[in-house]
Structures are given as C-alpha cells and as structure tokens.
Amino acid sequence: MSDQTIILRKTPFYFIRLLVIIEFIFAFLPVFATVIFPVQAEYNQTVLAQSLSFTVFFILVLTTLQVLIIAISFFSWYLPVYRIDPQSVGYKRSGANDFKELIKIQAISCLSPEQHWLGKRFDYGDVFIYSNTEVGVVPLRDIANPTGIAIKLEELSASYWDPSLPLPIQPAPELIAAGESQTVEFKASILWDYRQKRPNKTLSEPIMKTLAAFMNSTGGTLLIGIHDDGSVLGLEADFSAMTKSTPDGFELIFNNAFNRLLGVEYRQWVNLSFPEIEGKTICVATAQPATTPVYFQHQGQEEFYIRAGNASQPLPLSKATVYIRDRFEI
Structure with a gap:
C-alpha cells in the first residue's frame, strides 16, 4: 500500500447516532405494541405462557431484537471503508x-x-x-x-496539473451560467460596499485571498461585478467611487491592492479583461497556477490560501508546509 493511501471509515459519531435512534425507538416500542395489538392476550393462550410470564418473554424478545439491531448498526459502520490513493477514490462495503x-x-x-x-x-x-x-x-x-x-x-x-500550461479561458457568460466552483468565484465589487452604500477599501482583501488561493492551487477565474447568485451587477458602482471612472482606473486600484497584499512579482500570473455583459462592464481576473508559493500579507502577518471546493481555505503552518513541498516541489 502506498504511503499516500488513506483508508477512511465513517466517524464513530455515525454509530453513536444510530444507537441514539435505536434507543429512542425501543423506549416507546413496548408501549405502542401493547396498546395497539392484543399481544399479551394472544401470548397467554400459548403453551409457552405456562412456563414463562409475558413480561419476561417480552423483555427477552425486545433485548434480542435490540442486540441484533445494534450488531447490524455496528457492522454497517465498521465494515464499509473508503480508500484514497494517488490514482483514485474507492469504496467497499465489507472485508x-x-x-x-x-x-x-x-x-x-x-x-x-x-x-x-x-x-x-x-x-x-x-x-x-x-x-x-x-x-x-x-x-x-x-x-x-x-x-x-x-x-x-x-x-x-x-499533481495532475502542469503549472507551465496556461489555464483554458472560457467566455464569461459560460462561467457565470456554471456558477461558482473550484476554479470560479464571483465578487460584487472591489471598492463599493453594497451593504453600507459607500466605498470600502477592505473589499479588496477577499479578492486577493481568492487570487492567492487560485495561484496556489490549479488556477482559476475571479469575476468582479457579479453577485453570488450569478446576477450581473457591473463595475459602475466601483467606477463611481474612483477618481478615474474607467477600466484603467479600476486596474490601477486592483494593482495597488495586489502589490500591497500579494506582491508585485506575482502579478504576471493574473490577467485582467473587461467584457460587457447585459450592457454592464465586469472584470474577469484569470489566475494561472504560480510556480512559487503566494502568501496573503496583511498587518504584518502572512497567510497561505488554497482552493477547497468553491471556497478559499487558509492552511495552518503544519499543513501549508506539506502542501507547499508537494505542490511546488520545494
């Protein structure tokens, strides 16, 4: 078995959850059984009733059923396993x-x-x-x-991606229609705060975290001027808060934030374009996989981000060290 192979069982809390459900059911089962069905009357007419009281019989039956169900629940938790190796993800139900x-x-x-x-x-x-x-x-x-x-x-x-190869570029409408994913994210604006209805310079921070995560992973596309639900907002609100209300002015704000939070040396991995959709201008920032680690720098601290699903995930130092070693072959 490879050192990179991982064997996964369901968490023990899955088994505990099953037990809680079983105990809950068996707490009320005797009451329902005796009220709805004439169990005791039927039992008293059997030969077994002459040597074993109904109460003892009922307890034995419930205990036996409970043990069987608990055993089945245990094996349904313990036997199935997932296997993750460098080639595939597998599953088996039993040994x-x-x-x-x-x-x-x-x-x-x-x-x-x-x-x-x-x-x-x-x-x-x-x-x-x-x-x-x-x-x-x-x-x-x-x-x-x-x-x-x-x-x-x-x-x-x-490990299956070659960072030297450019990321395929898809038209913005196709990316919006497909929604956010491992390689696509939407942001409403870089400067204009739609909630506070005023400029907010901190809005550039989540944008830069996303770009750092893309560059540290397999690349990706960030669309600015798009709501989380995929509706087109455009950059006009951002333009209204800028001295130079044009895509050039937007790129100047973008570059200042990028150089401050990520570093000018990584700007080569990000391409900006400003297509029009539904009569509104948006920004498409396409990030290629970087060849060296990209850190988000803020208030004297450095953070390392990667993509995990459709979110940008910060890694603690211990995990970042392993990831950087494998991803960048350092």
Missing part, C-alpha cells in the same frame, strides 16, 4: 468485497466539504467530489475531518 472505484483523482473538478452544526462541533461531515465526467458527484459521507480530506484530495488532484 469480503474488493474496492470499487468511485472516481479517478485526475477527473476531480471541484471539492465541497460540508458540516452541520453537530459536525462542526465534533469535526465530521461530508465531502462532495465533483467531476466533469459522467461520474457526476461522489459523496464521502459522515467522515472525520472533512476539510482535511478535501485538502488532501486537492493536493492529489493538483
């Missing part, structure tokens, strides 16, 4: 089965880790793996540390 390939690593186009409130508390949840092939969406459900697993899959997927 007697072989692993079935769910998706090839190189076919991964997007990763989305998801956790509900309890999952966030105990660090478990689902990872949805998206593919542009006929495979579609592959869910890894109820696993521990879903964000970490998504990052690992991103690292493996990135």
Whole structure:
C-alpha cells in the first residue's frame, strides 16, 4: 500500500447516532405494541405462557431484537471503508468485497466539504467530489475531518496539473451560467460596499485571498461585478467611487491592492479583461497556477490560501508546509 493511501471509515459519531435512534425507538416500542395489538392476550393462550410470564418473554424478545439491531448498526459502520490513493477514490462495503472505484483523482473538478452544526462541533461531515465526467458527484459521507480530506484530495488532484500550461479561458457568460466552483468565484465589487452604500477599501482583501488561493492551487477565474447568485451587477458602482471612472482606473486600484497584499512579482500570473455583459462592464481576473508559493500579507502577518471546493481555505503552518513541498516541489 502506498504511503499516500488513506483508508477512511465513517466517524464513530455515525454509530453513536444510530444507537441514539435505536434507543429512542425501543423506549416507546413496548408501549405502542401493547396498546395497539392484543399481544399479551394472544401470548397467554400459548403453551409457552405456562412456563414463562409475558413480561419476561417480552423483555427477552425486545433485548434480542435490540442486540441484533445494534450488531447490524455496528457492522454497517465498521465494515464499509473508503480508500484514497494517488490514482483514485474507492469504496467497499465489507472485508469480503474488493474496492470499487468511485472516481479517478485526475477527473476531480471541484471539492465541497460540508458540516452541520453537530459536525462542526465534533469535526465530521461530508465531502462532495465533483467531476466533469459522467461520474457526476461522489459523496464521502459522515467522515472525520472533512476539510482535511478535501485538502488532501486537492493536493492529489493538483499533481495532475502542469503549472507551465496556461489555464483554458472560457467566455464569461459560460462561467457565470456554471456558477461558482473550484476554479470560479464571483465578487460584487472591489471598492463599493453594497451593504453600507459607500466605498470600502477592505473589499479588496477577499479578492486577493481568492487570487492567492487560485495561484496556489490549479488556477482559476475571479469575476468582479457579479453577485453570488450569478446576477450581473457591473463595475459602475466601483467606477463611481474612483477618481478615474474607467477600466484603467479600476486596474490601477486592483494593482495597488495586489502589490500591497500579494506582491508585485506575482502579478504576471493574473490577467485582467473587461467584457460587457447585459450592457454592464465586469472584470474577469484569470489566475494561472504560480510556480512559487503566494502568501496573503496583511498587518504584518502572512497567510497561505488554497482552493477547497468553491471556497478559499487558509492552511495552518503544519499543513501549508506539506502542501507547499508537494505542490511546488520545494
């Protein structure tokens, strides 16, 4: 087995959740059984009733059923496993089965880790793996540390990309129609704050974090002037807050923020264009994969971002060190 192979079982909280449901059901089952069905009257007419009271019999039956269901629940948690290796993600239901390939690593186009409130508390949840092939969406459900697993899959997927090759450029309308993903993100503006209805210079920070994440991953496209829901806002609100109300003025604001937060040496990896959609001007920032790590620099601190699903994820130092070593071969 490769050193990069990961074997995943469902989190123990999955088993605990099953137990809670079972205990809840069995807490009320005797009451419903005796009220709805004439169980005791029927039992008293059997030969067994002469040597074993109905109460003892009923307890034995419930206990036996409970043990069987708990055993089934345990094996339904323990036996199925996922396997992640540098080539593919596989799954098998039991030790007697072989692993079935769910998706090839190189076919991964997007990763989305998801956790509900309890999952966030105990660090478990689902990872949805998206593919542009006929495979579609592959869910890894109820696993521990879903964000970490998504990052690992991103690292493996990135190994199939050649940073020296330019990222394919798609028309902006196609990107908007497809929605946000591993390689596409929307931002409403770089300067105009739609909530506060005034200029806000801090809006450039999430834009630069996204671009850093794209450059540290497999590249991507950031569309500015587009709402999260895909509706076209345009850059006119940004233009109104600029001294030079043109795309050139916008690029000047962009460059100042980029050089301050990321570094002028990385500007070569990002191309800006200003197409018109629905009569409104937007900005399309296409980021190529960088050949060296890109750090977001703010208030004397450096942060390292990558893409994990349709979000830009900061990595702690320990994970960033491993990722940088593998991604940039440093």
